[in-house]
Amino acid sequence: MSAxxxxxxxxxxxxxxxxxxxxxxxxLISSGxxxxxxxxxxxxxxxxxxxxxxxxxxxxxxxxxxKNAAKLNSVKYEKRKELVLNALGTHTxxxxxxxxxxKAQHHIAVANQLKYAPLEVLKALVVHELAHFKEKDHNKSFxxxxxxxxxxxxxxxxxxxxxxxxxxxxxxxxxP
Ligand SMILES: [Zn+2]
Numbered sequence: 300m301s302a303x304x305x306x307x308x309x310x311x312x313x314x315x316x317x318x319x320x321x322x323x324x325x326x327l328i329s330s331g332x333x334x335x336x337x338x339x340x341x342x343x344x345x346x347x348x349x350x351x352x353x354x355x356x357x358x359x360x361x362x363x364x365x366k367n368a369a370k371l372n373s374v375k376y377e378k379r380k381e382l383v384l385n386a387l388g389t390h391t392x393x394x395x396x397x398x399x400x401x402k403a404q405h406h407i408a409v410a411n412q413l414k415y416a417p418l419e420v421l422k423a424l425v426v427h428e429l430a431h432f433k434e435k436d437h438n439k440s441f442x443x444x445x446x447x448x449x450x451x452x453x454x455x456x457x458x459x460x461x462x463x464x465x466x467x468x469x470x471x472x473x474x475p
Contacts, residue, residue, distance in 0.1 A: 309467065312460040324461065333461060334470045340458070341417030344473030348414055350375055357407060357425050361432070364448045368432040372404045374425075378411040405432065412466040415474040420462045423455035 313324050327333055347356045357374045407428045413421050426448040434441035445452040465471055 309464045312463055313457075316457070320457070324457075327461070328464055333465055333468070334472065337417070337462070337465060338472070341419065343417075344415050345418035345421050347418075347421065353409065357429065360422075360425060360448060361429055364444075365429060365432050369403050369405055372406055374407045374409065376411045376414050377408040379408065410463075412463060412471070415471060416462055417458070417473065419449075419451075419455045420459045422449055423452060423459045426452060427456070 307325070307328070309328055310321065310325065313321050316324070327336060347353045353376065354371075354374045358371050361368065361371055407425075409421075409424060409428075413424060426445050429448065430441050430444040433444055442452070445456075449455060462471075
């Protein structure tokens with residue numbers, strides 16, 4: 300088993316994972332086989348490249364699984380550094396005063412890199428942010444909800460992190 304290169308900035312994406320997974324990830328990245336991994340597992344990318352399509356895709360999932368949740372106001376691809384470093388996406392919940400009534404607004408931001416990505420990878424992020432409608436924290440019921448929306452959520456979340464590494468290496472072949 301090869302040692303994990305903890306000096307690799309890429310490994311920051313996998314901080315929460317157990318050592319055996321980190322070792323596998325480290326081997327995959329350092330062997331230069333990440334691009335083959337994606338080509339084999341996900342030969343083509345999703346079609347939700349416009350913000351209109353992204354909103355419709357997200358809202359359809361929301362209607363399917365979180366019918367009684369509040370209205371989703373917007374979903375946007377955004378180029379923001381913290382999206383990549385921390386959460387890969389954000390779910391902002393604001394209360395705006397409209398006259399005397401407080402109106403809730405839900406906005407989801409998706410890291411710009413996911414505009415051209417495998418569908419399962421985009422879905423993992425969308426599912427994650429939608430789950431924040433119900434659960435603010437990353438607790439057990441949060442992840443149960445994620446797995447309810449995407450049965451192999453944990454696998455796809457790991458692939459989402461691997462995909463961010465692919466992008467940083469300049470190897471995103473889903474991009475035109
Ligand atoms: Zn989260």
